[in-house]
Amino acid sequence: xxxxxxxxxxxxxxxxxxxxxxxxxxxxxxxxxxxxxxxxxxxxxxxxxxxxxxxxxxxxxxxxxxxxxxxxxxxxxxxxxxxxxxxxxxxxxxxxxxxxxxxxxxxxxxxxxxxxxxxxxxxxxxxxxxxxxxxxxxxxxxxxxxxxxxxxxxxxxxxxxxxxxxxxxxxxxxxxxxxxxxxxxxxxxxxxxxxxxxxxxxxxxxxxxxxxxxxxxxxxxxxxxxxxxxxxxxxxxxxxxxxxxxxxxxxxxxxxxxxxxxxxxxxxxxxxxxxxxxxxxxxxxxxxxxxxxxxxxxxxxxxxxxxxxxxxxxxxxxxxxxxxxxxxxxxxxxxxxxxxxxxxxxxxxxxxxxxxxxxxxxxxxxxxxxxxxxxxxxxxxxxxxxxxxxxxxxxxxxxxxxxxxxxxxxxxxxxxxxxxxxxxxxxxxxxxxxxxxxx
Ligand SMILES: NC(=O)c1ccc[n+]([C@@H]2O[C@H](COP(=O)([O-])OP(=O)(O)OC[C@H]3O[C@@H](n4cnc5c(N)ncnc54)[C@H](O)[C@@H]3O)[C@@H](O)[C@H]2O)c1
Numbered sequence: 001x002x003x004x005x006x007x008x009x010x011x012x013x014x015x016x017x018x019x020x021x022x023x024x025x026x027x028x029x030x031x032x033x034x035x036x037x038x039x040x041x042x043x044x045x046x047x048x049x050x051x052x053x054x055x056x057x058x059x060x061x062x063x064x065x066x067x068x069x070x071x072x073x074x075x076x077x078x079x080x081x082x083x084x085x086x087x088x089x090x091x092x093x094x095x096x097x098x099x100x101x102x103x104x105x106x107x108x109x110x111x112x113x114x115x116x117x118x119x120x121x122x123x124x125x126x127x128x129x130x131x132x133x134x135x136x137x138x139x140x141x142x143x144x145x146x147x148x149x150x151x152x153x154x155x156x157x158x159x160x161x162x163x164x165x166x167x168x169x170x171x172x173x174x175x176x177x178x179x180x181x182x183x184x185x186x187x188x189x190x191x192x193x194x195x196x197x198x199x200x201x202x203x204x205x206x207x208x209x210x211x212x213x214x215x216x217x218x219x220x221x222x223x224x225x226x227x228x229x230x231x232x233x234x235x236x237x238x239x240x241x242x243x244x245x246x247x248x249x250x251x252x253x254x255x256x257x258x259x260x261x262x263x264x265x266x267x268x269x270x271x272x273x274x275x276x277x278x279x280x281x282x283x284x285x286x287x288x289x290x291x292x293x294x295x296x297x298x299x300x301x302x303x304x305x306x307x308x309x310x311x312x313x314x315x316x317x318x319x320x321x322x323x324x325x326x327x328x329x330x331x332x333x334x335x336x337x338x339x340x341x342x343x344x345x346x347x348x349x350x351x352x353x354x355x356x357x358x359x360x361x362x363x364x365x366x367x368x369x370x371x372x373x374x375x376x377x378x379x380x381x382x383x384x385x386x387x388x389x390x391x392x393x394x395x396x397x398x399x400x401x402x403x404x405x406x407x408x409x410x411x412x413x414x415x416x417x418x419x420x421x422x423x424x425x426x427x428x429x430x431x432x433x434x435x436x437x438x439x
Contacts, residue, residue, distance in 0.1 A: 016078070217243040335355045
């Protein structure tokens with residue numbers, strides 16, 4: 001047995017604060033309310049349905065994850081959030097069109113009660129949409145202070161003992177890290193001076209960390225993945241994680257990629273295209289936002305396939321990702337992957353994947369798990385980047401100089417071993433030779 005880490009119990013209410021009351025966040029909230037009433041199961045959520053093996057295979061110890069580590073229960077979650085539109089979460093869910101109207105009607109009271117707070121928004125960062133429910137503070141620092149006031153008020157009005165924040169708002173345009181992001185001193189000066197390189201998502205992240213609230217980024221924006229905000233999170237003992245929820249086509253890529261690599265099958269090309277018609281698709285129709293998403297989606301294969309180590313197999317691979325806005329699809333995204341592979345003596349083969357997926361249905365359990373595990377991280381005194389949660393992201397945030405791990409199966413092992421470590425259980429290496437040793 002290892003030394004057990006101290007984790008405080010999940011007592012009282014957990015406030016889950018969400019910038020972006022759109023398809024993903026309303027699907028999450030509706031799912032939690034429906035599950036509480038027994039109207040549906042939280043499928044896809046490790047925190048709700050997952051089990052974890054402990055000890056040797058012969059011990060048969062496989063508790064539920066939620067019984068193994070102390071997690072907030074669904075009954076103790078209170079939701080809040082911000083959006084540029086005034087729609088309450090019932091109307092926003094109706095607009096998103098992901099869930100059945102009859103189901104939404106049964107949870108109308110809970111959903112209608114959640115009204116978005118005024119957002120910090122900048123049309124320079126998100127094109128193609130605009131709304132009225134926006135803060136009008138003079139400087140970016142004033143906006144951050146206004147968000148901190150929202151957070152404080154929400155906590156006391158809802159009698160929460162803890163809070164977490166998960167960014168579920170639109171994808172912002174691509175920004176390169178520059179000197180304003182390099183230290184918290186520079187960052188705060190830039191906030192005061194209204195510097196254009198401080199994105200709204202960074203202002204939310206700053207406000208969360210300053211308020212001691214763990215922050216998770218579900219979109220591919222830079223946001224909390226900067227030296228300045230990492231410095232602040234470490235200084236104030238706040239967990240942070242990102243970026244870009246791993247769902248849909250990239251989920252498939254991180255399932256298939258490691259499989260092909262494990263058998264050392266070569267890849268000539270991987271062409272991925274998508275059509276989607278929701279508001280996310282509308283925002284991604286802008287070249288700046290698409291660039292942010294493209295960078296996040298493209299990074300995945302390289303780290304799985306390691307072309308530098310396996311030049312014969314992957315060095316020449318052509319990888320292309322396209323996203324096309326196509327309104328008739330709504331939230332029902334359709335993706336096609338054409339994978340040109342080669343095997344023994346270079347003989348060519350093809351794999352075609354046509355995934356008719358529901359993005360928000362895949363994303364909702366990811367948001368729920370991230371909220372609950374980030375809260376756990378804080379109660380376990382874990383601060384800064386939570387790389388053990390890479391499992392949930394397309395572009396996992398890691399310490400500078402450390403290559404992210406994209407292989408979903410390695411990510412799962414890392415995740416489970418972290419939980420075992422926290423509870424003082426032996427880590428599992430899957431070596432298993434001891435089962436065969438003679439006594
Ligand atoms: N659905 C998935 O599987 C998936 C996967 C990975 C990442 N994401 C990301 O999650 C985010 C949410 O996706 P979605 O489908 O719910 O999108 P959506 O367009 O339905 O919802 C986003 C909401 O954010 C609001 N918004 C934009 N800027 C804001 C700001 N500064 N403050 C507050 N609200 C703001 C918009 O008005 C909109 O209502 C997107 O960035 C998307 O790229 C989604």
